[in-house]
Amino acid sequence: MNDEDKRICERALQKWGRDAQLWMVVEECAELIKAVAKFENRGPSPVINTVAEAAAKAEERDKLVRSLIEEAVDVEWMLKQLEIMEGTELDWSVARQAAKADLKFLLGMEETT
Numbered sequence: 001m002n003d004e005d006k007r008i009c010e011r012a013l014q015k016w017g018r019d020a021q022l023w024m025v026v027e028e029c030a031e032l033i034k035a036v037a038k039f040e041n042r043g044p045s046p047v048i049n050t051v052a053e054a055a056a057k058a059e060e061r062d063k064l065v066r067s068l069i070e071e072a073v074d075v076e077w078m079l080k081q082l083e084i085m086e087g088t089e090l091d092w093s094v095a096r097q098a099a100k101a102d103l104k105f106l107l108g109m110e111e112t113t
């Protein structure tokens with residue numbers, strides 16, 4: 001995390017407090033879940049009869065993509081705050097490396113240790 005992001009997260013934690021920000025982690029994760037569900041469930045209809053329908057579907061899809069990105073970024077910010085709240089930098093670094101190694105193993109990119 002860069003210094004500016006760390007300062008912003010620390011300021012947020014000072015302003016709203018640890019408990020409120022923990023609940024914001026939950027809230028933002030729920031909003032991302034909802035955005036993913038909408039994206040998957042309300043994709044383009046297989047039957048489009050008019051240019052107007054196609055345009056409306058394209059607009060709807062753009063809106064769903066924007067919502068997905070916005071909610072994912074909200075979650076990113078809350079995870080940064082969670083990183084400052086709990087554990088040490090080393091804890092997070094070790095967990096990131098372990099998760100990366102596991103993913104690479106699952107993808108056949110590298111042997112796990």
Ligand SMILES: [Mg+2]
Pocket residue numbers: 028031070071074
């Ligand atoms: Mg949100």
